[in-house]
Amino acid sequence: MATDTHRAIEAVWRIEAPRLIAGLTRLVHDVGAAEELAQDALVAALEQWPADGVPGNPGAWLMTTARRRAIDRVRRNETLRRKVEQVGRDLDETTPDIAAQVAEDDGIGDDLLRLMFVACHPVLSTEARAALTLRLLGGLTTGEIARAFLTPEATVAQRIVRAKKTLTAARVPFEVPQGDERAARLASVLEVVYLIFNEGYSATAGDDWMRPALCAEALRLGRVLAGLAPSEPEVHGLVALMEIQASRAAARTARGGEPILLADQNRARWDQLLIRRGLAALDRAEVLVEGQPGPYVLQAAIAACHARARRFEDTDWPRIAQLYERLAASVASPVVELNRAVALSMAFGPETGLALLDQLTAVPALHNYHLLPSVRGDFLAKLGRPVEARAEFERAAALTRNERERTLLLNRAADCARLNAAGRAGPQRSPGRPERRRPA
Numbered sequence: 001m002a003t004d005t006h007r008a009i010e011a012v013w014r015i016e017a018p019r020l021i022a023g024l025t026r027l028v029h030d031v032g033a034a035e036e037l038a039q040d041a042l043v044a045a046l047e048q049w050p051a052d053g054v055p056g057n058p059g060a061w062l063m064t065t066a067r068r069r070a071i072d073r074v075r076r077n078e079t080l081r082r083k084v085e086q087v088g089r090d091l092d093e094t095t096p097d098i099a100a101q102v103a104e105d106d107g108i109g110d111d112l113l114r115l116m117f118v119a120c121h122p123v124l125s126t127e128a129r130a131a132l133t134l135r136l137l138g139g140l141t142t143g144e145i146a147r148a149f150l151t152p153e154a155t156v157a158q159r160i161v162r163a164k165k166t167l168t169a170a171r172v173p174f175e176v177p178q179g180d181e182r183a184a185r186l187a188s189v190l191e192v193v194y195l196i197f198n199e200g201y202s203a204t205a206g207d208d209w210m211r212p213a214l215c216a217e218a219l220r221l222g223r224v225l226a227g228l229a230p231s232e233p234e235v236h237g238l239v240a241l242m243e244i245q246a247s248r249a250a251a252r253t254a255r256g257g258e259p260i261l262l263a264d265q266n267r268a269r270w271d272q273l274l275i276r277r278g279l280a281a282l283d284r285a286e287v288l289v290e291g292q293p294g295p296y297v298l299q300a301a302i303a304a305c306h307a308r309a310r311r312f313e314d315t316d317w318p319r320i321a322q323l324y325e326r327l328a329a330s331v332a333s334p335v336v337e338l339n340r341a342v343a344l345s346m347a348f349g350p351e352t353g354l355a356l357l358d359q360l361t362a363v364p365a366l367h368n369y370h371l372l373p374s375v376r377g378d379f380l381a382k383l384g385r386p387v388e389a390r391a392e393f394e395r396a397a398a399l400t401r402n403e404r405e406r407t408l409l410l411n412r413a414a415d416c417a418r419l420n421a422a423g424r425a426g427p428q429r430s431p432g433r434p435e436r437r438r439p440a
Contacts, residue, residue, distance in 0.1 A: 005050045013042055016059040017139040022111035024066055025174050031118060032164035035136065037073070041066040112137070113228040114174050116221075120189040123170050128163040129192045131156055137224075138217050148214050149199065186229070190238050190296060193221050197242050201249075203402055210253060215246050226281070236285035237296035243278030244303040247271040259408050263312050275307045298327045317347035334363045335371075342375060350382040370399035374409060381416060390416035 017038060024034035041062045055061040119133045134140045134148070142160065146153040177185045200214025222239040229235050251269040252260055282300045289297060302323045309315040324340035337360055345353025357376055366372045377392030393413035397406045 005054065006046070008054050009042070009045050009049060012045075012054070012058045012062075014139045016062055017042075018112060018115065018137045019059065020062055020066060021136050022115040023063060024070065025115055025118070026111050027067065028070055029174055031115075031132075031136065031167055032161075033073075035164075037066045037070050038062070040069050110176070110228075112224065113176055116189050116225060116228075117176055117185055118167060118172055118174060120185075120192045121167065121170075121172050122185070122188050123166060123172065124163050126192070126195065128159050128166075129188070130195055131159050132163045133192050133221070134196065134217065135160055137221060140217070148211060150203075186232065186234065189225065190234060193218050193225065194238060194242070194296075196221070197245075201245060202405075208257065208404065210249065212249060215242075215249065218242060219246060231288060233285040233288035234294040234296045236281045236288065237294060237298075237300045240278045240281035240285060240300035241296055241303050243274045243281060244300065244307050247274035247278065247307065257404060259404050262306070265312075267310065267312075270307070278307065279304060292326075292330060295327060295331050298323055298330070302327075315346070317343055321347045334360055334366050335369075338366070338369075338372060338375060345379060345382075350379040354379045354383070368399055370396045370405075370409075372396075373399070377409075377412065377416075381412075386416040386420040389413075390420070 020038045020041065021031070021034050024037050025031050028034055028037070044065050045058075045062060049055075115136060116133070119136050120129045124132065130149075131145055134145050135142070140148070142157045143153050145151075146156040149156070176182070196214055197218030200211040200216075200218065203211050219239075219242050222235070222242055226235050226239050247270045248262075248265060250271065251265040251267065254260055278300070282297070282304055285297045285300065286293070293301075302320050305316050305320050305323070321340065321343040324336060324343050328336050328340055337356065341353040341356040341360070343353075344356060354376070357372070357379060360366055360372060361376075373392040374396035377389045377396060380386075380389035380392060390413045393409045393416065397409035397413065400406050400409065
């Protein structure tokens with residue numbers, strides 16, 4: 001029975017933790033203190049619920065407990081007495097209907113949105129933003145975050161602690177930014193969510209090609225954000241992009257976990273429900289766009305071209321090339337140019353793609369980016385130049401930190417070596433579009 005109660009507590013915590021921390025942050029104006037108070041409430045639940053049973057409104061119970069502990073903390077600290085008045089009468093532990101007030105709190109959605117903007121504040125490093133977002137809004141433990149990113153747990157713990165201290169020292173306000181600042185801050189939130197998704201979709205390191213749990217968490221955060229900011233086209237664009245990309249998950253790996261490139265995937269295994277959801281989100285985004293669409297809407301439109309093609313051969317590559325050209329015009333990103341080279345190759349031949357790709361070899365940001373030689377190897381193989389293609393695949397294999405990807409690239413290099421030895425042209429494979437794309 002106690003085990004069942006503990007499972008219930010764990011499930012409740014996963015659901016309620018983000019809202020609990022968000023509401024407490026609004027009250028105490030400190031993310032670190034809010035998380036500590038939420039953890040105190042969790043400990044109280046672990047102590048009381050096995051004996052008393054799970055309350056009818058567990059979220060309200062946790063918030064009530066946490067608020068009362070907030071009062072105790074404030075009252076114990078002489079220097080924080082004024083905060084008792086700031087917190088207000090609704091924090092008075094003698095208020096008889098506090099649970100009802102919490103249950104009917106119409107501001108909880110706003111609090112969650114504020115917490116997203118705080119956790120993804122540009123004052124923090126990208127890695128800190130991702131870790132703090134998963135901690136505060138995903139309800140993941142430090143150990144779970146560390147395992148997800150293949151990072152030592154102590155490193156993640158320090159990163160989170162430093163992030164909280166940085167936010168406190170910078171006195172980051174618990175609010176949704178307005179005016180010109182809003183667009184920049186929203187871009188930071190979207191970047192973090194997509195970074196989490198990308199790390200799950202194509203892991204940068206380790207033995208697995210994908211980490212589905214991270215994709216699922218990013219999708220959940222994206223959907224929550226879309227509900228909290230329904231008038232933002234880029235939010236719907238990001239959700240559309242993630243839904244459509246996630247639809248391919250079952251087709252992207254073989255039974256043994258080996259990667260399957262886009263050209264070779266069994267599209268019957270693509271999740272049609274996710275595709276429909278993604279296309280619907282893209283429709284919402286395009287309706288909301290005023291002027292030129294943003295990078296996530298454009299990337300979602302590219303993903304939609306793939307989703308609508310029944311076969312790889314049916315893909316509208318000229319349309320994709322046009323969309324990449326528009327994307328490249330709106331954001332300066334060598335990774336976008338790399339993807340555009342692939343689209344040009346598929347639409348107009350490998351010579352066209354190689355011409356653009358050769359220009360990118362001088363870009364410093366791509367010097368150690370393994371997908372550059374990987375794609376170049378594809379182009380050279382299609383052009384019947386296996387010796388050069390083999391060298392590119394081997395270089396790409398040396399640069400990647402993902403073991404599955406390294407094996408795939410070395411196998412491609414070995415194919416080129418065999419074909420060269422046999423005196424035949426290189427493998428006539430369509431290049432796998434580089435799917436590990438960071439936000440432009």
